[in-house]
Structure formats: C-alpha cells, structure tokens
Amino acid sequence: MLFWKTPDELKSYLENEEIREALRRASSRFVEGRLKALASLGSFDDVRKRLRDVKEKALECADLHWSRVRDELSSKGAHLVEAEDALSADSIIYEICERHGIDLLIKGKSITSEEIGLNAFLEERGVEVIETDLGERIVQLFREKPSHLIVPAIHHTKEEVAKLFSRYFGEEIPPDPYVITKKVRADLREKFLSARGGMTGINVVSSEPCAFYLMTNEGNGRLCSTVPSVQIILTGWEKIVSSLEDALFLLKVLPKNSVGLDFSSYVSIFTAPFRWKEREMYVVVLDNGRKRALEDIHFRHALRCIRCGACMNVCPVYQVLSGQGFSHIYMGGIGAVWTAITAGLDEAYKVAQLCTGCGSCNEVCPVEIPISHLVSEVKSRAEKRDLLEDVAVGLVLKRDRFSSVAEIQRLMGTYKGEPFLVWAKGQGLLKDSGDVNFYVGCLMEQCYPETALKAYLLLRALGKDVALFEEECCGLPALAYGRKSEFFRLGLLNLERYANGRKTLFICDSCYSTFREYLSFFAAEKPDVVPETLFSFLLREGVKFSLKEKMKVMIHFPCHLRAWKGDEELERFVRSIDNLELVEHPTSRHCCGGAGLYKYKYPEISRAIFDVKAEAIKKHLPQAVITTCPSCYQQIKEQLAERGVDVDVYHLVDFLFEHGRCGLLDSIRFSDTKRQ
Amino acid sequence: MDELAAFVEKFTSTGGEIASSLSHLASLLKGVERFAAEKELRGLIASSFDFLTEVEPKEAQVSFTKAVCGVVETGSLVFAYSAEGEHLLTALPRIHVAFLSRKRICPTVEQALSSLMDRAYVSVITGPSKTGDIELIHVMGVHGPERLILCWED
Numbered sequence A: 001m002l003f004w005k006t007p008d009e010l011k012s013y014l015e016n017e018e019i020r021e022a023l024r025r026a027s028s029r030f031v032e033g034r035l036k037a038l039a040s041l042g043s044f045d046d047v048r049k050r051l052r053d054v055k056e057k058a059l060e061c062a063d064l065h066w067s068r069v070r071d072e073l074s075s076k077g078a079h080l081v082e083a084e085d086a087l088s089a090d091s092i093i094y095e096i097c098e099r100h101g102i103d104l105l106i107k108g109k110s111i112t113s114e115e116i117g118l119n120a121f122l123e124e125r126g127v128e129v130i131e132t133d134l135g136e137r138i139v140q141l142f143r144e145k146p147s148h149l150i151v152p153a154i155h156h157t158k159e160e161v162a163k164l165f166s167r168y169f170g171e172e173i174p175p176d177p178y179v180i181t182k183k184v185r186a187d188l189r190e191k192f193l194s195a196r197g198g199m200t201g202i203n204v205v206s207s208e209p210c211a212f213y214l215m216t217n218e219g220n221g222r223l224c225s226t227v228p229s230v231q232i233i234l235t236g237w238e239k240i241v242s243s244l245e246d247a248l249f250l251l252k253v254l255p256k257n258s259v260g261l262d263f264s265s266y267v268s269i270f271t272a273p274f275r276w277k278e279r280e281m282y283v284v285v286l287d288n289g290r291k292r293a294l295e296d297i298h299f300r301h302a303l304r305c306i307r308c309g310a311c312m313n314v315c316p317v318y319q320v321l322s323g324q325g326f327s328h329i330y331m332g333g334i335g336a337v338w339t340a341i342t343a344g345l346d347e348a349y350k351v352a353q354l355c356t357g358c359g360s361c362n363e364v365c366p367v368e369i370p371i372s373h374l375v376s377e378v379k380s381r382a383e384k385r386d387l388l389e390d391v392a393v394g395l396v397l398k399r400d401r402f403s404s405v406a407e408i409q410r411l412m413g414t415y416k417g418e419p420f421l422v423w424a425k426g427q428g429l430l431k432d433s434g435d436v437n438f439y440v441g442c443l444m445e446q447c448y449p450e451t452a453l454k455a456y457l458l459l460r461a462l463g464k465d466v467a468l469f470e471e472e473c474c475g476l477p478a479l480a481y482g483r484k485s486e487f488f489r490l491g492l493l494n495l496e497r498y499a500n501g502r503k504t505l506f507i508c509d510s511c512y513s514t515f516r517e518y519l520s521f522f523a524a525e526k527p528d529v530v531p532e533t534l535f536s537f538l539l540r541e542g543v544k545f546s547l548k549e550k551m552k553v554m555i556h557f558p559c560h561l562r563a564w565k566g567d568e569e570l571e572r573f574v575r576s577i578d579n580l581e582l583v584e585h586p587t588s589r590h591c592c593g594g595a596g597l598y599k600y601k602y603p604e605i606s607r608a609i610f611d612v613k614a615e616a617i618k619k620h621l622p623q624a625v626i627t628t629c630p631s632c633y634q635q636i637k638e639q640l641a642e643r644g645v646d647v648d649v650y651h652l653v654d655f656l657f658e659h660g661r662c663g664l665l666d667s668i669r670f671s672d673t674k675r676q
Numbered sequence B: 001m002d003e004l005a006a007f008v009e010k011f012t013s014t015g016g017e018i019a020s021s022l023s024h025l026a027s028l029l030k031g032v033e034r035f036a037a038e039k040e041l042r043g044l045i046a047s048s049f050d051f052l053t054e055v056e057p058k059e060a061q062v063s064f065t066k067a068v069c070g071v072v073e074t075g076s077l078v079f080a081y082s083a084e085g086e087h088l089l090t091a092l093p094r095i096h097v098a099f100l101s102r103k104r105i106c107p108t109v110e111q112a113l114s115s116l117m118d119r120a121y122v123s124v125i126t127g128p129s130k131t132g133d134i135e136l137i138h139v140m141g142v143h144g145p146e147r148l149i150l151c152w153e154d
C-alpha cells in the first residue's frame, strides 16, 4: 500500500525467473521424495516424537555427555577444546593451524564454520581455505552466500558454472555437469593429498560410545577427515546424543526428511585418531549462545534442530528469496531463531520479518520445533522494531469504529459500508444465549458484512439460535507481529466470553486458528470453549448442498486452517457438494502470500509467492476459486485481477449462496441478504 | 524374501553393482589397468586379473577391499580399517570392488556396528559417491568412487 517498500536488495532476488524455477524444482523434488522415503520408518508422528525425545534427553545433560567425551578422547590421545564464542573458536582453530604448520586447510561443508566466519578469519591470517563440497566450492569461487542449504549453488545454471571453471582452470570447460565434476575432482584431489589439515562439521556425536558421525554423499568429508595428518572437527554444543542407537536413528531420519534419500553414501564414524602416532585429532565444541538458549523456555526448542532443511523446502518465502535473501547465516524461519541464539536479536529480526507465519515449516520438522512460533518470539523480543508495522498492528487490533482494520481498508477501497455487528446491534440481534456462538471476525465483519450476514442467516435457517457478541479482535496480528502481552490479554478475554460449552463457529480461518492457539496455552483452564469452522459444523450437521449446474472448482486451503489439520474436513465438505468437480492441485495447500499485513509490507515477495498458485489456476482455468479466509480471499482476488486472469473468486459462503442449491437456502429470503 | 536377497535388492537400488564371479568381475573392469588392494587380496587379484598392475592407492583406477558386512536395511557395506592406507582404498579410486562373504549380512546398521565401536574409524558406504549440486543433475563419482562393485567371497 502506501507506506512500505520492499528493500531493493530483496527485490533483486525476485527478478531472476530462472533461479526461481530452479528453487521450485529443488523444493518439489525434495518434498515429494521426502514422503516416499519416510514411509519406510512408519508414521511420521511417531518418528518425530522419538527423535525429539532423543534430542531433548541428551540436551538436558549435555555437559555431562561432553565431559565423558572429553575424557574418552584424551585417553586416546585426541583433544577436545571448548569455545565460548565465535572469536574464540576461530582463534583456537587458527592456533591449531599454526602449531602444525597448516597453510592449506581443506574443508567439508560446515554451517557452524560459517556461523563463526572461519574462512575469512583464517584467510586474513594467511591460511588458505578450500571448500570441497562441489556446491560450496562453486559458491566459494563466486564469492557468494549459499542459496540453498542442501544445494548451495542451485541459483547458478550449468552454463554459469562452466564459465566460472573455464576462468578458474584457464581452459574451455563445457556446460556439462559430468565433465565439470570430474575436473573439480581432479583439481581437489591434489589439494586433498597435499593439505596438512582437514576440517569438517559433524552431524551427530554420541557419548557412549564416544563417537563422531559424519554424513556426505560426495565423499569429500571423509577425505578431509582422513587424508591430511591433522583432523579438526567443529561441532555445535547441541549436537550430542547418548547412544549409538540414537545417533543412527538421527542419521536415518535426516537424509530422508531432507531430500528424500534413504541413507547417505558415506557415514564415517570416528572414535579416535585412527593412526595413533602420526595423526592429530581436534574437536572444537562451540557454545556461542547455545547454553544460554537451553535456559530459555522458547529458544531451547531450536537446539533440537538437526539441520535437515525440510522446513526450508516447504517455505514459501524461501522458495522465492532463496537462502541468500531469507537468511543471516542460518536460513529460513529456523534460521531467524538460530540467528537470535548466535548473533543477536537485531540481525534475527531482519530475517524474522520476512516470515509470513504460514506454519508450513512446523509440519515437516522431524524434532517438532514450533518454528513459526519461535519466529514470532524473535519478533516480540526485538527492540529495534518496524515503527510503521507497530502503528498498523495497533490499528488492526482495535475494533471500534474509528480506528480499526475497517479504516485501513476504507483507505484502500475494500471497505463496504456498515460493519455487520454494528448493524446487528441496531437490529437487536446481539445476545449471549443460544445453541451456538458465532464469531464473525474483524475482516469478515467490516469488509464483507454481507457474507457475514449470509452465514448468520444460514445458521438461523438451520434452526439454530445464534449467540452474537460485540467482538474483540482475536489477537492474531498481535501474535504474528510480536506483541505477546496484547495477544494474551485478548486471548483471555475471548476465552472468558466464549466459555459457555457451546460451539463457537467461524467463517475466518485465521480467527479460528487463533482460538485454537489460545487453547493450546490455556486448554486445561478453559475446557468449555469449543471452536469449530462453519463448514465442519455443516458437515457434522449433515447439511447437503448441490450446485445448480456442474462446475469445475479449485480450492485454496488457508494455512491457518491447515496448521490445525482443518483442511481435511474442509475438503470433505467441498467434496460432499453435488455437481462440484474439484480440481486437485498441490498448490491448493501452498501459502497465498497474503498473510494479513504481509502483502502490504512486502508486495513484491507476496506477489512472487502467489506465482505458483497463479500458474496452476491459469493452467486449469476453473470456473471458481474458493477459500474460507478473508485475507486469502483478498489476496487471490487481487493477484488474479492483476494478472488479468478472469476466474471468479469466492468465500465459500458466498459461493454456496450464488451457485448452491439446498432446502436451507430456499428458506432464506433473498431480500434478507440485502441490507439497508 | 530371505535376508541375502533383500540385501541384494537394496544394494543394487542404491546404485551398487554385483559381480557374480571373478570372470564377471573381469568383464566389468574392462579398460582398467592400475589397481591397489588390501594386503590379503593382492595375491588373488594379481593371479586372477593379469591385465592389472599394482600401484599406490592414489594412482589406482580400481581398488579391492574386504567389507566387514552388508546391511539389509540400507543396502550398505561396512568397513573397518586397521592397517595404514586401507581407508584410502575405499575412498580414492574411480572403481571400488568390495569382497564380502554371504554369511556376513546384518539386518540393521545398529547390529552391523555394535561390535565395531572400538575401531578408530568405521565407514558405512551406501552406493557410489554422488552429487546433484549443478542443476540437480545426478553425477556419480565426485570425490569417491563412481562405481561400487560387490563380489561374493564364497
């Protein structure tokens, strides 16, 4: 809208269509592969419970585990050094290099080393550092940040990579990945054989037996660890688990959840310097904010992260900005939290702001990290907040007539006149008794009062006595934009109001999800608040609709509904409508990019997120696109109009009234829906 | 399906090849000249494949090693190293041939490793070395072998 501007450096990530396509390809391949590969482990819910437990148990006594590991290593002639922060880790590693005359250090992929800025630190002091993972090597030679956790150079075409290596080798290299790979193999082989020092990160450490487990597919990690005479392992303090079984379970889950690979090509397990006399083995254990995070009731969850990247593959923002745009060093939503832990809140907030809060990430995390909630937590703790955002959120949270979302919407021309509840009050319809409560929600009430009225009349036609209240905001904007105390105030207030044992019905999935959210905080105290969406209610009541004529329809499942698995019931309801042909498409469950204020704050990103949906809609050209959340509805309508796609978009209530047939609808006089 | 058959299926699904006999192996190694092998295997290799000459591991095109066991669950081969330089044999050459006894098949990685954790370095190898780092196009043999061939010992 009028005030915000997407920063130019972010826009530049959106401009290259080829990169976006590559990112999409990677994401969809990994997402599809993931489900297939995971099937062999049984139910994902069981897997993530077990792995969460493995990590949590180990974290609780991590120091104990590490002291065991330290003793064991020192009895075998290896060294364990703890580093309190980035600088001390860098210095420790540099000292090891000095001590052993290492002027060339070969490295396996290690995001922990990026966290401490190791390459730059060593290079400034005359130690040459060479990345050996092919993707990391490409990125290193281009002097860039990785764009993807698993495929760091996904943003480059083979032609660009060929050009890079033609320059590097001083000869013409064809744009053939096989040829390029073999050239790099030969080049790095010499480095492996001549380097005195090799460094890698580590995937997991077990304390009993004391062992370090390193996973690679290319086979570079094991060469870094075993060919040079000095082996350095850099590990975060949180990487520890108790046993061999625990470590192997993690190693089985990781590649499956990450890229859909059953098991990595190479799992190397080190328990000691393996040629006793000539070899040195150092383990550097990095704290850098981790121990403090363990004491933090929110951020401690992030310490379970096994860096599988699944949360990024499903993230709509990551898919359009890549890991370069949506990161500080750590990428994606979980990256914002890791940035908060390791680099501070200011940097973290910059990343966190880019999150739409869709919650897709939470669903795929193998250790049950509530990622999107932690991102909100980062926002709520940041001190240097976006002033404009604060003002806007403040406005949205109010529901009086002069300062409310309706006012903002009036500015934008989507405001439709008298809010539903104001009208209902005038008609004397507000009351706190009845069969069901109806929570209208501010966007529905103020921007789509006619839709709200239709829903109300439908309930009445169904013979329900409807309790209606003067409403307070559900508090979602407060939660999403980091005003936690306001969220809790509104939550308690709403819980109090609707705690009457009756179902509370919603026609906005954002409000619905927020009520579910409060219950996850206060469920024990408020067992008599029963939120349900209107459509689940209709399904349960057995109300049957059919369409006046056959129609091909696509649906957009709002993320907030999906987060509570409500999409399955919505799908059942829609499938129960006769004469409706539902076009199934994976993008039906993708974020639309609207996300409340998000689309005003980052219009270009929001538009880019919508692209995949637009493509699908253009391809199938349904007669209608339906959804059940006003914010998604607005986004879809605006985005399609902007692209000149002539497809009708409906809130499901409006769709039923316009195209549906049902005894109930007949009993509602059309004139009822036209208010003065 | 018995364990052995299950292992063979999984092993080949990860990109591994199986040589049913020494003569089959010889045909799989067409065009190869320089080999390196574990001490115990050197005699056998030299006498069975007269087209091969022994060289240092880093010069070798093909290596011959003995695997400790095969794992049904993942189709992996497990190696534990004791003599110097042995680990390079599984890592450096373009082709890696591993000998394994049919009796040494374990159902899970846990079982395969439980007796090996006193070794300084163990590797669990599953298929050839691979990458998809350039445009997600699969390429075999990045830093490790591009072919992993299993030959039954018995």
Ligand code: SF4
Binding pocket: A311, A314, A315, A316, A317, A318, A332, A333, A334, A354, A355, A356, A357, A358, A359, A360, A361, A362, A371, A372, A375
């Ligand atoms: S909530 Fe959505 S946008 Fe935010 S990090 Fe998770 S997947 Fe990405």
Ligand code: SF4
Binding pocket: A304, A305, A306, A307, A308, A309, A310, A311, A312, A334, A364, A365, A366, A367, A368, A369, A371
């Ligand atoms: S947050 Fe969860 S899904 Fe994301 S990388 Fe970490 S473990 Fe994987």
